[in-house]
Amino acid sequence: MYIYETADEIGYDLLKAYADYNKQHPTDAERTMWDMLRNKRIGHKFRRQHIIKDYIVDFVCLHHKIVIEIDGQYHLQEKQIVKDKSRTADLQNEGYTIIRFTNEEVVGNPEGIIKSIKNAMMEIIHSAEQTPNSPSPLEGAGGGSDAWAVDAACSGNPGPMEYQAIDLQTGERVFHFGPTWGTNNIGEFLAIVHALALCWQRGLAQKTIYSDSYNAILWVKKRQCKTKLERTPQTEQLYQIIARAENWLRTHDYRNPIVKWETGKWGEVPADFGRK
Numbered sequence: 465m466y467i468y469e470t471a472d473e474i475g476y477d478l479l480k481a482y483a484d485y486n487k488q489h490p491t492d493a494e495r496t497m498w499d500m501l502r503n504k505r506i507g508h509k510f511r512r513q514h515i516i517k518d519y520i521v522d523f524v525c526l527h528h529k530i531v532i533e534i535d536g537q538y539h540l541q542e543k544q545i546v547k548d549k550s551r552t553a554d555l556q557n558e559g560y561t562i563i564r565f566t567n568e569e570v571v572g573n574p575e576g577i578i579k580s581i582k583n584a585m586m587e588i589i590h591s592a593e594q595t596p597n598s599p600s601p602l603e604g605a606g607g608g609s610d611a612w613a614v615d616a617a618c619s620g621n622p623g624p625m626e627y628q629a630i631d632l633q634t635g636e637r638v639f640h641f642g643p644t645w646g647t648n649n650i651g652e653f654l655a656i657v658h659a660l661a662l663c664w665q666r667g668l669a670q671k672t673i674y675s676d677s678y679n680a681i682l683w684v685k686k687r688q689c690k691t692k693l694e695r696t697p698q699t700e701q702l703y704q705i706i707a708r709a710e711n712w713l714r715t716h717d718y719r720n721p722i723v724k725w726e727t728g729k730w731g732e733v734p735a736d737f738g739r740k
Contacts, residue, residue, distance in 0.1 A: 476515065483513040483520050493534045493567040497523060500578050501532075508585065517558065517682075519551055528589055529560045532581065536567050561588050600730040601632055601674060611672035612638055612659050613725060615735035616651025619643075622693055627655035629662075630735040632674075638662070646693065646702045652680030653689050655735075657709040660684075660718045669719045676725040676733040684722060687713040 490498065494512070501510040501523055510532075514524045523532040535548075552562050563584055570577050601609040609632055616627035626642025639658060642651070652675060659673045675681055683689050689706045693699055725733040732738075 479515050479518065479520060483515060486513045486520065491534070491536065491567065493536075493565075493570040494522060496570050496574055497532070497534060497565075497577070500574060506578060506582055506585075516555065516560070519555065521555075524560075525585070528585065529558075530585060530588060531555060531560050531562045533562060533564045534567060534570055535564055601672075601725075602730070602734070609633070609672065610670070611674055611723075612663075613674040613733050613735040614652070614655035614659050615676065615733050615737065616648050616655055617737035618646065618648040618651060622647045622699075625651045626737075627651040627658070628735050628737075629655060629659050632734060635734070644702055645698050647691060649677065649679055649683075650689060650691050650693065650702065650706065652677035653683045653691075654705065654709055656680055656684045656722060657712060660716075660720055660722075661712055663720050664716055664718060672721045672723055674723050674725040674733060676727050676736075678724060681722050681724060684713065 486494075498512050500506070501512075508525045509527065510523050510525050512523050514521055514526075516524065516531075521531045522534050524530065555562060561584075563581065565577055565580075601611055601613075611632045612629045613632055614627065614629045616625060618625040622645060624643035625646035625648065626640065626644075628640040629638040630636070631638050639662065641654070641658065656673055656675050663669065663671050663673075688710055691706070693702075695703050727733065
């Protein structure tokens with residue numbers, strides 16, 4: 465499940481090829497680190513060369529959202545330092561803690577490195593346990609936050625697709641579209657844009673939009689639906705709707721927060737069609 469939660473569908477095939485190559489050609493430091501982390505040898509499951517968003521991280525414990533990076537000499541180059549800072553900030557915004565070591569540290573003192581990792585993980589896990597879980601948006605004042613939740617459903621992929629929005633305060637359906645021939649990702653994308661456009665029309669600039677689709681949120685932020693669905697006479701009408709949605713995003717400076725619905729903490733998004 466974590467692959468679909470963390471990977472960016474855009475460019476995934478290329479990233480996967482790079483990750484597979486890196487697994488087959490590890491550096492001495494990466495090989496040493498993997499020998500210490502694999503098979504839960506420190507009590508936690510780690511993955512290597514894992515894709516998160518549009519990055520490949522060296523090692524990650526997804527359960528506790530801890531990333532371990534091993535830096536070679538090229539990381540000391542000025543341009544790479546800037547890239548690493550941006551990458552670290554982006555991953556931290558997604559809730560990951562980044563632990564960095566140099567090649568020399570890992571190869572020269574593996575026992576000390578493992579001790580450092582264990583201590584850091586204990587602190588991170590303890591801190592997380594002391595922090596109360598964020599309340600569900602359904603638990604706000606008046607029975608729910610001032611927000612809409614959107615979701616899509618598709619019978620097959622592609623197949624008959626539909627999407628809807630639910631008001632979190634009233635539980636009422638705000639809008640519904642479909643079914644039409646498409647994919648679930650397209651439906652998730654269009655649902656968010658539909659909600660934004662309706663908020664714009666009604667002057668609801670502060671209303672939050674929740675979606676459980678990271679890919680759809682990313683597509684909206686990039687103002688482009690990066691679907692691989694073939695354009696055919698059957699999908700032509702949907703492609704015209706996509707074009708209108710992309711044009712709306714390019715021509716409107718919306719202010720509504722778009723937030724990832726945390727299914728693991730809050731359960732299924734209220735706009736879910738209940739077909740899983």
